Amino acid sequence: MTLTSILFIILSVVILIAGVASMLLRDLLASVISFAVLSLLLTIVFFLLNAPDVAIAEASIGAALTTVIFIISIKLTRRREE
Amino acid sequence: MKIRIASFIALLFILGFLFVSILPQVLPPSVELPPQGEIDEWVNTFDMEINRLGTAVKGIENERTISFVKNRISLLESAKQRIPEWHSKYQGEAMKFYRYVAGLVGSEVLRPLSGEFEGSVLVRNLEIYRKSGVKLHPVGQPLGNEDIFKTATADKTSISEDKIYQVYKGNSYTMDDYFLRNGQVETGSNNIVTSVVFDYRAFDTLGEGTVLFIAVSSISMLLFQILKRKKKGIVEKKAFSPDVSRIIAYSALFLFPLIIVFGAYLVVHGHLTPGGGFQGGAVMASGTALILVAALIARDSKMTRKILSVFESLALTIFICMGFAGMATAFLYNFLATPNGAFNTVALGSNAGDITSAGILPILSLAVGIEVFCGISIILVSLFHASKPDKGEITDAS
Numbered sequence: 001m002t003l004t005s006i007l008f009i010i011l012s013v014v015i016l017i018a019g020v021a022s023m024l025l026r027d028l029l030a031s032v033i034s035f036a037v038l039s040l041l042l043t044i045v046f047f048l049l050n051a052p053d054v055a056i057a058e059a060s061i062g063a064a065l066t067t068v069i070f071i072i073s074i075k076l077t078r079r080r081e082e
Numbered sequence: 083m084k085i086r087i088a089s090f091i092a093l094l095f096i097l098g099f100l101f102v103s104i105l106p107q108v109l110p111p112s113v114e115l116p117p118q119g120e121i122d123e124w125v126n127t128f129d130m131e132i133n134r135l136g137t138a139v140k141g142i143e144n145e146r147t148i149s150f151v152k153n154r155i156s157l158l159e160s161a162k163q164r165i166p167e168w169h170s171k172y173q174g175e176a177m178k179f180y181r182y183v184a185g186l187v188g189s190e191v192l193r194p195l196s197g198e199f200e201g202s203v204l205v206r207n208l209e210i211y212r213k214s215g216v217k218l219h220p221v222g223q224p225l226g227n228e229d230i231f232k233t234a235t236a237d238k239t240s241i242s243e244d245k246i247y248q249v250y251k252g253n254s255y256t257m258d259d260y261f262l263r264n265g266q267v268e269t270g271s272n273n274i275v276t277s278v279v280f281d282y283r284a285f286d287t288l289g290e291g292t293v294l295f296i297a298v299s300s301i302s303m304l305l306f307q308i309l310k311r312k313k314k315g316i317v318e319k320k321a322f323s324p325d326v327s328r329i330i331a332y333s334a335l336f337l338f339p340l341i342i343v344f345g346a347y348l349v350v351h352g353h354l355t356p357g358g359g360f361q362g363g364a365v366m367a368s369g370t371a372l373i374l375v376a377a378l379i380a381r382d383s384k385m386t387r388k389i390l391s392v393f394e395s396l397a398l399t400i401f402i403c404m405g406f407a408g409m410a411t412a413f414l415y416n417f418l419a420t421p422n423g424a425f426n427t428v429a430l431g432s433n434a435g436d437i438t439s440a441g442i443l444p445i446l447s448l449a450v451g452i453e454v455f456c457g458i459s460i461i462l463v464s465l466f467h468a469s470k471p472d473k474g475e476i477t478d479a480s
Contacts, residue, residue, distance in 0.1 A: 052356035053273075053275045053356045053358065053361060055356065056356065056357060056361040056364075056365065057360060057361045057364060060361065060364035060365040060368045061364045061369070063459060063464075064368035064371055065364065065367060065371060067366055068368075068374075068375065068462065069461070069462070069465065072265065072465045072466060072469050073465075074209040075469050076468070076469050
C-alpha cells in the first residue's frame with residue numbers, strides 16, 4: 001500500500017463526511033462551508049488522478065465561486081433551515 | 083482608491099509576466115549552431131524521405147490516403163526547415179527531435195510504407211529507441227496489431243490501397259487513442275485536453291459559451307428591477323458587511339493581482355500546460371469575488387457591469403468570427419495550424435512548444451477566458467449589489 005493510496009482513502013472518507021454533513025446540517029452557512037471543504041478535497045483527488053485541468057476548474061468554481069454565490073443567497077434569504 | 087492600487091499592481095504583474103515570457107523569444111539563442119556538415123546531413127536525409135514518400139503517393143488511389151500522406155510530407159518539409167533551430171534549441175535533449183521524426187515515420191499510413199524506409203537513418207533511430215526501452219511519445223509508439231503490420235509490409239514490391247485499408251481495419255483503435263496519437267501533430271497543442279476542447283470539439287465549446295451567455299443575460303434581467311430600485315435609496319458606504327476586517331481588505335489587495343495573473347497565465351498557456359479558457363476565466367472570476375467580499379468596490383456598479391458585458395459579448399463574437407474565418411474548409415476549422423504559418427504546429431515532447439503555436443487554439447482560449455471571466459463577474463457583481471440593504475432597513479449586520 002503506497003502513500004498515495006493511503007492519502008486517497010483518507011481523502012475519500014473525509015469527502016464523504018463533508019458531503020453528508022452538508023446535507024444534514026441545519027445551519028445553511030455551515031452547510032455551505034462543508035460543501036466548500038468537499039470541493040477543496042475533491043481538487044486534491046482530481047490531482048492525484050492525473051487530471052490537473054479538472055482540478056483547477058474544481059478549485060475555482062467549486063471552492064470559490066459556488067461558495068460565494070451560496071453565501072450571497074443565504075444573505076438574501078435566511079440562515080437557518082426550519 | 084484601493085481598487086486602483088490593486089489594478090496598478092495587477093498591471094505591473096502582467097507587464098512583468100509578458101516581459102519574462104517574450105524575452106527568450108526576442109533575444110538571439112545563446113547556444114551555438116551545430117556544424118554545417120551535420121545540418122546538411124539531416125537536410126539530405128529529409129530530402130530522401132520526402133522523395134520516397136512522393137513516389138509512394140503515386141501508387142495509391144484512395145484520395146483520403148493521398149491527402150494524408152501529403153500532409154505528412156508537408157510536416158516533414160517543415161521539420162526540415164527547422165533543423166538548425168531545433169538543434170540549437172534542444173541541444174541537450176535532441177532525443178525529442180528524433181522522437182518527433184520517428185513518430186512521423188511510425189504513425190498510421192507511413193507504417194505500412196516504412197518498408198520503403200528500411201535502412202534509413204530515421205528508421206534506425208526508431209529501432210534504437212524501441213530496443214533501448216525508452217518510452218516513446220504516443221505518436222512514435224507502434225500501432226495495434228503487429229502481425230497485420232508484418233503481413234502488410236512483407237511484400238515490399240508494391241503498396242496498394244488494399245494493404246493500407248487492411249492495416250487500418252486491423253488497428254481497431256478507439257477515438258481517444260486517435261486523439262492521443264495525433265492530437266499533438268494535427269493541432270500543435272501540447273495539452274491534449276485543450277486540443278480536444280478547442281479543436282476537435284470546438285463546436286461544443288461554442289455551445290457552452292452560448293449557454294453561459296444566456297445564463298448571464300437572464301440573471302441580469304431578473305436583477306434589473308431590483309438594482310434599479312436600489313439605486314435610489316442605496317446606502318453607499320455601509321455595504322454588504324459594514325465593517326470589513328482590515329486583514330481581509332489588505333490581503334485581498336495583495337492576493338487579487340496574483341489571482342488575476344495566475345488566471346491570465348492559465349488562459350494564455352492553455353495549449354501548452356494544464357488549463358485553458360474555462361479554468362483561467364473561472365480563476366480570474368474568483369478574484370472578482372475576493373474584491374467584492376473585501377468591499378474594495380463599494381459604490382454603484384452600473385459602469386462596471388456595462389464594461390464587463392461589452393467585453394463578454396465581444397469575446398463571444400471573436401469566437402464566432404474565428405469560426406467563420408476558417409469557413410473555406412469548415413466552421414471552426416483550425417486554419418492557422420499550417421506548417422510555417424504564424425501560429426504553426428510545433429509537435430515535440432511533452433513540455434516543449436512555443437506560445438505562438440497550435441493555430442487558432444490560443445485565440446479561442448483567450449476569447450473563452452474573457453467571456454467566462456466577464457460573465458461570472460457580472461453575475462457576482464449583480465448579486466452582490468442586489469443583496470445590499472435598502473435605506474431604512476439596515477438591521478443587524480451579522
